[in-house]
Amino acid sequence: MKSVVVDPSTYDWEGDRPLRRPSARTIIYEMHVRGFTRHESSGVGDTTRGTFAGLIEKIPYLVDLGISAVELLPIFQFDAQDCPPGKVNYWGYAPVSFFAPHQAYSSRRDPLGPVDEFRDMVKALHRAGIEVILDVVFNHTAEGDERGPTLSFRGLDNSEYYMLEADPSRYANYTGTGNTLTADHPVVRRLILDSLRYWVEAMHVDGFRFDLASVLARDDAGCPLSNPPVLWDIETDPVLAGTKLIAEAWDAAGLYQVGTFVGDSWKEWNGRFRDDVRAFFRGEAGSVRRVSDRLVGSPDIYGHEEREVEQSVNFVTCHDGFTLNDLVSYERKHNEANGEDNRDGADDNRSWNCGVEGPTDDPSVEALRSRQVKNFLSVTLLSLGIPMISMGDEVRRTQRGNNNAYCQDNEISWLDWGLVRQHADVHRFVSLLNARRLLRDMEHERRRVSLNQLIRHATKAWHGVKLGQPDWSDQSHSLAFSAELRQDGLCVHVILNAYWGPLTFELPPSGDTGTGPWRRWIDTSLGSPQDIVPWQAAPALSGRTYGAGARSVVVLFRDEEAPAV
């Protein structure tokens, strides 16, 4: 490893500025720079495949998909050798520097190359209306434990940069990776702030997702602090004001702070959204009440303080774990390729394989899997909060059942662009969902209404198959929900049927307000292109009930201004 000093001030930004997209109009696409275009099927040229430049070529795909922000897996220079022997670290959670972009993600070989190519990418994404969020790792470094290499911090001042055990030849390990940075140390704290400011000021980044952010809430001795200085520094820094700050609000040593992470404006990866929505659609008992909270911004988690509506980042899958396709195709992890006899990776996946473990030619299983994928995407994208989808889930990317592909720099991890045609229906489904989501009412954001206030004042009702009679029992597998959005003159009715058979749901009457008939926007039990239709083309329904297919999501609406059918 070598260092090079560059002057980053010479870059021509051509007037680029941060986009500052409102949280209520944000859809995050979690992606891997290399994995996005590395596959031969990407059609990107040999020299730029798997680089920032390659990503630029594929921006039209992202625009078409309708996401508003990319969240890039770590792009700080990392040590690809921070891995078991014979493997490579593909994900990149092994930082060597907090300032340099990862050299291998650049098609250029000159010293300023990676810096400028990264900025070309940011500028191009901004031009396309897409924000750039970085997944940043400030909880540990690639220097590992006492057996690891000495790359920089260990040689500069081992006991100041790292938490040590009582026996100072050993490293405290709150991160599961061998070492733990002393984020509370005044010098490390300053280093972290300098890094974040650099990525905002010199690189025009729009936000950050903090890997194992709860580690940053520990003091030098590893004890959780009630007011961790570094987290308050980040939240109150003038340069960082307006950037999106997202915490992975737990660590690898038992600290779990979802709902209790410090500060006033941090957003959080909502791990309970993932768990509860998975449980609901695989038919677990006792999951209806929990999924109802997830739909409306998780007030059971975030309601104890008056916080913004979008504190919750809602996701069902991310880089770590099954892809969405594999979540509905595998009941067990299949990590043999990782070389640890399938011992690595999580065992608790709350997945359901729809009857067959792995790929199948059975069209009914395949159809069910696509329907389940659409169910998950619907709930993720319709719930209050910031939705996050994972690269390729919109085209059913598979990792062949591998739920821990950190070391798989190959076709297991890379996006196969052939899937875009193969699963065009899923891709279309996500695009139409996104397009409508970005148009939705933002009155609460303009008026700075908190989640609690929004829920308290919303005109809404929970239902079961009968109106006003939701079934909250443990044996229940379905729920309906209607909401009236007064500003828009819009009523929405959502039916979630995770039951293994069809159910007939009563619909609210049209009432006296002359809002016209219910119209069907989404029904995941229908084949494409009926599964979702363009908002303006939604067909009117007659009758006072709706027959929801087995394991389906239905979204109906009626509008004061009746749409053109």
Added chain:
Amino acid sequence: MKSVVVDPSTYDWEGDRPLRRPSARTIIYEMHVRGFTRHESSGVGDTTRGTFAGLIEKIPYLVDLGISAVELLPIFQFDAQDCPPGKVNYWGYAPVSFFAPHQAYSSRRDPLGPVDEFRDMVKALHRAGIEVILDVVFNHTAEGDERGPTLSFRGLDNSEYYMLEADPSRYANYTGTGNTLTADHPVVRRLILDSLRYWVEAMHVDGFRFDLASVLARDDAGCPLSNPPVLWDIETDPVLAGTKLIAEAWDAAGLYQVGTFVGDSWKEWNGRFRDDVRAFFRGEAGSVRRVSDRLVGSPDIYGHEEREVEQSVNFVTCHDGFTLNDLVSYERKHNEANGEDNRDGADDNRSWNCGVEGPTDDPSVEALRSRQVKNFLSVTLLSLGIPMISMGDEVRRTQRGNNNAYCQDNEISWLDWGLVRQHADVHRFVSLLNARRLLRDMEHERRRVSLNQLIRHATKAWHGVKLGQPDWSDQSHSLAFSAELRQDGLCVHVILNAYWGPLTFELPPSGDTGTGPWRRWIDTSLGSPQDIVPWQAAPALSGRTYGAGARSVVVLFRDEEAPAV
């Protein structure tokens, strides 16, 4: 109170830069901007008396005295009405703003006037080789408790800026002044840093003395923190690097951190130097051992870590308490003028009036007082650490026994320049002490030797009246000390005789090194100009003993290069 927005960037600094004087070549003069020249005897013109401009006129006096830094009592805009009814707050520990210079200290009335006049003063002091240290108050404001006025912070966000009691209508009071700023709060922390940076960047200030600094070590609930973020922020801030940071390492609620204040480079007001040196020269039992530690940088206090030699700021008097003249003229405080029936102010002063309470015409008492004054000044200026002397002590300024003159904006507090002639001998004594001190060996600073290392490797010896036999007993009142400074080829022999009669001390033999005879630099029992002589004019002594007068300090030396006699 009103605010005005000014553009401070237009000032012409004419190349002024911080002086960055080494700690080992620092002598602090604690002074009050207004009190310095407000007295008619100052000879300063009517319009500038008591202002920054007035201070500029008197810089030649400071140069002549030989101090290297002025430490200004608070010059942030303060509320002179933060005081009992009918009084004015003279000292200024009642900040209203952390950015504006106190308007009444400026002779100019235009909005930028106080800002620019302050900078004129800094520039002029720097040209004279004198640093500017500010006494800063970040522990409370002039808004007082629940009965106080609302000036700014209380109206902005009462519960964020101030520590409140469990009953939030009441203020926590760790400062003895009614309220306590939440220095640990992330926004207040940033405010403090912004203020300090402003005074360094825009005003060219060289350092800060933090009033009740231990308050800044408390968390929002008032509990002491082991790693207070704001104190580490200050210590590690790049803009503040190289400035002198001095803590008053205690507060008004029981926290006493002399020797244990956080950080690596903070200096501390050494309250124990004051107490122990006072005890020794008034003849208290059991004070010899303690004063021996004070002479060599207080290793009993500062030796538990490898810290710099000059961590201790040594002083016998400061603005708060008796002046040096009053310390040797009064046994009791005389604060009747403060209007609280003499209840205010400290009762434990360790003072001795030399036999008469207050002024006297008895020449023997007067001579003894001058001798005691010189004893105190000698020990302050000869001990390891940074010496601090208080405005006017060099000419025996009196406050008529008032030891708490915070509200005395009158002749009780102002410097009477007639004293310069009246006590020319004391003034000369201090000037010659300072001149020599600033020339002394700084090898330890160049080599970054810690206090412990310096003491361990020094060639030194403690003595009593007999060589090598110091009397550490409780009944002892004298001590001698010899040190060989190899780099300089210099030996120094110090005799402290606090006994009420003369004592004859054995002197170390001249030895074989041909360093010549002992020469007498200081003997406070002798009349001026024999009490101290210019270094190069020190007379040689014969004989193997020295007769030290009652209550006197004697300093002898011998030099390889025999000085011209």
